[in-house]
Amino acid sequence: MRKLSLVLLSFGLFIAFSSPPLEVADAAAKAKTYKNCTELNKDYKGGVARSASVKNKGGKTKHKPFVSKELYDANKKSDRDKDLIACEK
Template sequence: MKRFLKVFLAFGVVAGASYGMSESVHVVEAKTKIVKYQNCKEMNKVYKGGVAKSSKVKNKGGKTKFRPFVSKALYNANITKDRDKDGIACER
């Protein structure tokens, strides 16, 4: 009985934590102001690592100093700034 209770509680903690994380991602996405930047220099003033369309994309260009901000809507507004087509615009 104790073993079942431990497994049940562990599952509840994991499920609750993953639900809380997905909610926070949507809140950040909703608060992000969608701006179309003229060039990468302007974008990097606000987002030092650039903007990625997903947290799963990998940089093709090599080593970078900063981690990109993840926002699909912001990336789509500035898709022309992604010259190497790796899913990250203006990575540094």
């Protein structure tokens, strides 16, 4: 009995660590591409920043951007001033 439980535990650990994390797969699948900034700003009023440490080059904004690397990468074409914040408002 002890041997069987050890084998099952080992197999379970092998399966758990060999498959990719679900969070990474879900984040990549959730990254929606928007047609333009008007559409993106309906969901994210301040735009989308690649990381929390980026600074806006364009001056004052009304809203703080949502931070998501995956979402920014999917909508990189909308970042006209190349400051790593897409569609800032």
